[in-house]
Amino acid sequence: MAGVPVRNDHAALAALLAGAGFIAPVEEADELLAAAAGDAAVLDTLVERRLTGEPLAWITGSVRFCGVEVRVDPGVYVPRWHSEELARRAVERLPVDGTAVDLCTGSGAIARVLTTARPGARVVASDVDARAVACARTNGVEAYAGDLFVPLPQTLEGRVDVVVAVVPYVPTHELPLLQRDTFTFETPLSYDGGPDGAGILRRVLAGSPRFLRRGGALLLELGRDQAEPLGGDLARLGYVDVTVLRDEEGDVRGIEAVLGRRLR
Numbered sequence: 583m584a585g586v587p588v589r590n591d592h593a594a595l596a597a598l599l600a601g602a603g604f605i606a607p608v609e610e611a612d613e614l615l616a617a618a619a620g621d622a623a624v625l626d627t628l629v630e631r632r633l634t635g636e637p638l639a640w641i642t643g644s645v646r647f648c649g650v651e652v653r654v655d656p657g658v659y660v661p662r663w664h665s666e667e668l669a670r671r672a673v674e675r676l677p678v679d680g681t682a683v684d685l686c687t688g689s690g691a692i693a694r695v696l697t698t699a700r701p702g703a704r705v706v707a708s709d710v711d712a713r714a715v716a717c718a719r720t721n722g723v724e725a726y727a728g729d730l731f732v733p734l735p736q737t738l739e740g741r742v743d744v745v746v747a748v749v750p751y752v753p754t755h756e757l758p759l760l761q762r763d764t765f766t767f768e769t770p771l772s773y774d775g776g777p778d779g780a781g782i783l784r785r786v787l788a789g790s791p792r793f794l795r796r797g798g799a800l801l802l803e804l805g806r807d808q809a810e811p812l813g814g815d816l817a818r819l820g821y822v823d824v825t826v827l828r829d830e831e832g833d834v835r836g837i838e839a840v841l842g843r844r845l846r
């Protein structure tokens with residue numbers, strides 16, 4: 583760490599992190615000091631890792647999401663604050679004894695929030711990445727490995743109250759525009775949504791009616807320009823009551839839709 587032992591000095595550590603360009607240096611210093619638990623050598627190692635740009639959650643081993651502690655193993659997508667509203671809406675849509683599916687679950691963050699808020703509900707998740715599935719299971723999630731709906735128990739068909747998903751939705755040609763160090767540590771598997779970014783979103787729209795009950799809700803995170811082009815698919819597939827979800831700045835962050843009729 584460039585020969586600067588920060589030891590257990592919170593102010594020095596926060597200053598070091600601020601100087602390195604981290605936007606929440608005080609909070610990060612809190613977390614790193616807590617993770618080191620008073621061991622100065624461990625702290626130096628953790629800080630060195632952080633200064634390379636490695637995600638903080640991989641270093642500390644966890645992150646808080648919707649107020650819930652979620653374990654995040656190295657290599658697994660770190661849940662983002664901007665997905666919290668989608669998770670909260672999914673909780674609102676899930677009856678106390680209902681059933682939810684969290685596709686592309688990553689660490690299992692959304693599924694864990696759902697089971698925490700609705701302990702009597704069944705929450706099932708999937709992810710194509712074996713590391714993510716293992717991490718989600720560590721978070722107590724009933725997680726299956728495979729593509730979207732493929733690994734889900736067939737007994738769920740037509741019975742699900744909520745399908746929620748934060749899928750990869752960045753257009754392939756925009757991947758180089760992501761934050762500079764993104765792919766030093768993370769994999770395009772978490773971001774790459776194909777040529778227009780909406781390939782996996784469309785597959786989720788098409789696959790959900792098989793699992794949702796009539797009146798069940800689909801909640802999807804998506805990019806700014808993606809809600810409108812999906813309108814035709816939503817109508818054709820029998821979804822109604824489509825709501826475009828926006829953040830505090832008014833930017834489009836997701837869609838919520840209800841399955842009005844089952845087509846098969």
Ligand SMILES: C[S@@+](CC[C@H](N)C(=O)[O-])C[C@H]1O[C@@H](n2cnc3c(N)ncnc32)[C@H](O)[C@@H]1O
Nearest residue numbers: 659661686687688709710711729730748771772
């Ligand atoms: C953007 S991350 C979201 C993770 C988690 N839902 C969250 O919000 O923290 C997308 C996740 O989708 C998974 N994934 C990508 N393609 C997939 C597919 N075809 N089927 C299932 N999971 C997929 C990736 O492995 C990654 O964990």
